[in-house]
Amino acid sequence: MSSPLPIERKITLNDIAAGCGVSRATVSLVLRGSPLVNKLTRARVEDELRRQGYVYNRAAANLRSRTSSSIALVLNDLANPFFAEFAAGVDEALGAGGFVTLLGCTGESTVRERAVLGSLLEHGPAGIILSPAEHSEAHRVAAVVGRRVPLLLFNRELGGTLPEYAHWDQLMLDNQRGARLATEHLIAGGHRRIAFFGGHHDSSSCRQRRAGYLEAMLTAGLPIEPRWQVESAPTRLDAAHRTSALFEGPPAPTAAVCYNDAVALGLMLGLNQRGLRPGRDFALTGFDDIAEAALAMPPLTTLSTAPHERGRQAAQLVMQRLQQPDAASQHTIAPVELVVRESSCPPPVH
Amino acid sequence: MSSPLPIERKITLNDIAAGCGVSRATVSLVLRGSPLVNKLTRARVEDELRRQGYVYNRAAANLRSRTSSSIALVLNDLANPFFAEFAAGVDEALGAGGFVTLLGCTGESTVRERAVLGSLLEHGPAGIILSPAEHSEAHRVAAVVGRRVPLLLFNRELGGTLPEYAHWDQLMLDNQRGARLATEHLIAGGHRRIAFFGGHHDSSSCRQRRAGYLEAMLTAGLPIEPRWQVESAPTRLDAAHRTSALFEGPPAPTAAVCYNDAVALGLMLGLNQRGLRPGRDFALTGFDDIAEAALAMPPLTTLSTAPHERGRQAAQLVMQRLQQPDAASQHTIAPVELVVRESSCPPPVH
DNA sequence: CTGAAAGCGCTTACAG
DNA sequence: CTGAAAGCGCTTACAG
Numbered sequence: 123m124s125s126p127l128p129i130e131r132k133i134t135l136n137d138i139a140a141g142c143g144v145s146r147a148t149v150s151l152v153l154r155g156s157p158l159v160n161k162l163t164r165a166r167v168e169d170e171l172r173r174q175g176y177v178y179n180r181a182a183a184n185l186r187s188r189t190s191s192s193i194a195l196v197l198n199d200l201a202n203p204f205f206a207e208f209a210a211g212v213d214e215a216l217g218a219g220g221f222v223t224l225l226g227c228t229g230e231s232t233v234r235e236r237a238v239l240g241s242l243l244e245h246g247p248a249g250i251i252l253s254p255a256e257h258s259e260a261h262r263v264a265a266v267v268g269r270r271v272p273l274l275l276f277n278r279e280l281g282g283t284l285p286e287y288a289h290w291d292q293l294m295l296d297n298q299r300g301a302r303l304a305t306e307h308l309i310a311g312g313h314r315r316i317a318f319f320g321g322h323h324d325s326s327s328c329r330q331r332r333a334g335y336l337e338a339m340l341t342a343g344l345p346i347e348p349r350w351q352v353e354s355a356p357t358r359l360d361a362a363h364r365t366s367a368l369f370e371g372p373p374a375p376t377a378a379v380c381y382n383d384a385v386a387l388g389l390m391l392g393l394n395q396r397g398l399r400p401g402r403d404f405a406l407t408g409f410d411d412i413a414e415a416a417l418a419m420p421p422l423t424t425l426s427t428a429p430h431e432r433g434r435q436a437a438q439l440v441m442q443r444l445q446q447p448d449a450a451s452q453h454t455i456a457p458v459e460l461v462v463r464e465s466s467c468p469p470p471v472h
Numbered sequence: 473m474s475s476p477l478p479i480e481r482k483i484t485l486n487d488i489a490a491g492c493g494v495s496r497a498t499v500s501l502v503l504r505g506s507p508l509v510n511k512l513t514r515a516r517v518e519d520e521l522r523r524q525g526y527v528y529n530r531a532a533a534n535l536r537s538r539t540s541s542s543i544a545l546v547l548n549d550l551a552n553p554f555f556a557e558f559a560a561g562v563d564e565a566l567g568a569g570g571f572v573t574l575l576g577c578t579g580e581s582t583v584r585e586r587a588v589l590g591s592l593l594e595h596g597p598a599g600i601i602l603s604p605a606e607h608s609e610a611h612r613v614a615a616v617v618g619r620r621v622p623l624l625l626f627n628r629e630l631g632g633t634l635p636e637y638a639h640w641d642q643l644m645l646d647n648q649r650g651a652r653l654a655t656e657h658l659i660a661g662g663h664r665r666i667a668f669f670g671g672h673h674d675s676s677s678c679r680q681r682r683a684g685y686l687e688a689m690l691t692a693g694l695p696i697e698p699r700w701q702v703e704s705a706p707t708r709l710d711a712a713h714r715t716s717a718l719f720e721g722p723p724a725p726t727a728a729v730c731y732n733d734a735v736a737l738g739l740m741l742g743l744n745q746r747g748l749r750p751g752r753d754f755a756l757t758g759f760d761d762i763a764e765a766a767l768a769m770p771p772l773t774t775l776s777t778a779p780h781e782r783g784r785q786a787a788q789l790v791m792q793r794l795q796q797p798d799a800a801s802q803h804t805i806a807p808v809e810l811v812v813r814e815s816s817c818p819p820p821v822h
Numbered sequence: 823c824t825g826a827a828a829g830c831g832c833t834t835a836c837a838g
Numbered sequence: 839c840t841g842a843a844a845g846c847g848c849t850t851a852c853a854g
């Protein structure tokens with residue numbers, strides 16, 4: 123016996139125009155705040171908009187005006203707090219600039235990355251912010267993105283070389299300098315046997331951080347033992363498992379520059395399990411300054427990358443690119459800052 | 473002297489139709505995999521689509537067919553790993569269902585929540601997944617969302633009462649049962665003086681967890697000291713600061729059921745600073761089972777809520793709602809599971 | 823200052 | 839199986 127619910131037809135410009143006896147064009151001008159409209163007309167239209175509960179259809183407007191009000195954010199790993207903070211920063215700045223964030227997660231899979239990019243492109247984003255999956259190749263990304271949409275590369279470089287037309291912007295961390303600062307800090311504290319621990323050899327950020335480590339070691343004339351270069355997945359768990367590789371034969375290192383905070387926290391765990399007290403028997407540094415770093419036991423010396431701020435910066439860079447599509451592509455290196463905490467103690471005296 | 477770059481006009485159905493001598497309508501049928509199209513025609517069209525590098529304009533298609541292929545995800549705090557994992561799960565399941573995620577972060581601000589909802593609605597999402605900001609009011613959310621778009625409430629209830637027309641679905645955690653399980657576990661371990669630590673009194677999830685704690689305490693006939701009910705922001709840092717409130721006068725509690733993992737990790741920190749060893753001198757439990765819980769020292773007993781899986785479930789629920797707009801609204805309570813680790817030791821024997 | 827007409831890139835009946 | 843026409847909800851010249 124229930125009467126059929128009134129179908130929720132959406133209110134359109136036509137309804138508003140009819141409701142107050144003006145044309146669609148005039149309503150459209152009111153909506154976009156044009157100064158052409160007579161004050162009284164404007165007031166009448168605005169009343170009617172409120173009365174009928176009008177909701178602007180931005181997709182229709184974008185279609186007609188050949189504009190876009192969305193930007194795609196494609197991330198390799200949202201579960202990592204570093205990227206989650208970054209995403210929050212991106213969304214905040216895009217929102218302030220009148221854009222909406224189209225989110226896509228790839229979970230470090232290049233196959234999903236291509237699918238996600240393809241799907242998001244169908245929604246016509248004005249630009250793309252891409253933090254690539256591991257082993258993502260430049261030419262494959264270019265094949266799906268084409269030359270239509272400006273892209274900003276964040277955090278990692280792509281494998282292979284970019285097609286000539288792809289003048290993509292980049293926002294990278296100053297990985298080499300960061301790792302160099304961390305290494306120099308350990309050296310200044312008296313360490314001589316220093317390992318580089320964790321990360322995948324073939325990732326660009328790991329390569330750069332290792333280069334910073336090597337630079338500092340060579341400059342100080344310190345020995346670099348191949349055994350002290352330990353690879354791991356960039357996760358806490360795998361890092362914990364790989365801890366023993368550092369101690370496979372004397373002399374053991376007294377300190378380690380870790381690829382990132384996750385790896386450093388994993389190493390702390392591994393050290394504890396071997397009966398070594400991190401920050402007392404063994405010094406270590408991280409990279410990223412995720413929230414846990416300050417709260418670890420002991421607090422972790424690391425490099426602050428300010429991911430939220432990096433997100434805001436990435437959003438600024440793409441929005442800027444939309445203003446000047448033909449300006450030369452920008453390669454921005456975001457600064458990192460050494461945050462000294464207790465994990466980077468001087469070496470134990472025997 | 474550089475020749476002007478060829479303007480990147482987008483390829484449309486018209487270009488494809490002209491390119492292989494068929495009508496727009498036929499190309500459209502090919503794109504949507506209609507069985508009506510002749511095999512040879514289809515092949516010709518598909519070749520042409522590839523040749524010209526056609527990209528489907530889903531916004532235009534949605535406009536004409538009065539459909540939508542996006543769903544809005546509005547989150548109170550993306551920096552919290554629980555919500556980041558949730559978002560990853562949502563995005564994964566939406567993507568598999570052919571939807572794109574429109575992301576919006578509110579940072580626990582009800583003002584931004586309304587702005588974000590309003591902005592996302594202009595993009596015509598088919599549905600909304602909302603994890604409300606603290607103190608978000610039902611009638612205010614309803615005022616901006618209207619009755620147009622189905623909404624799924626996640627994690628928290630809204631203040632006030634829903635307008636009659638808002639048959640919103642809900643996906644909530646079984647907070648009360650979870651906290652009861654944690655409390656019973658501590659009681660079974662021999663604890664009698666048990667605190668409830670952290671969280672804001674007026675949040676619905678905190679109320680429910682406290683109710684579970686009280687239920688278990690009352691059932692066991694144990695005393696409930698007002699001093700042992702300590703409020704805090706749901707963050708590690710504030711929880712660490714509030715630790716001393718637990719020990720303001722004898723008898724001190726020997727264990728605490730914490731509002732969530734962040735609070736529990738903060739309490740561990742605070743205990744350490746007081747010279748108390750968590751998991752030996754004092755037992756505690758968390759809630760959420762974030763990644764850090766298993767890796768804390770000692771590992772944290774907590775309630776697993778499987779946020780990634782909850783995200784997938786939320787996505788399923790909204791997509792299901794789109795199939796059956798008029799079915800009765802669903803209130804889903806997601807199960808939580810006690811994960812016993814070393815932080816919930818028996819009480820110390822003096 | 824306001825309106826009538828055309829069109830953004832698609833899909834949808836409807837003919838044939 | 840294919841095409842010509844109309845229309846989704848807007849904005850854009852262009853008249854007046």
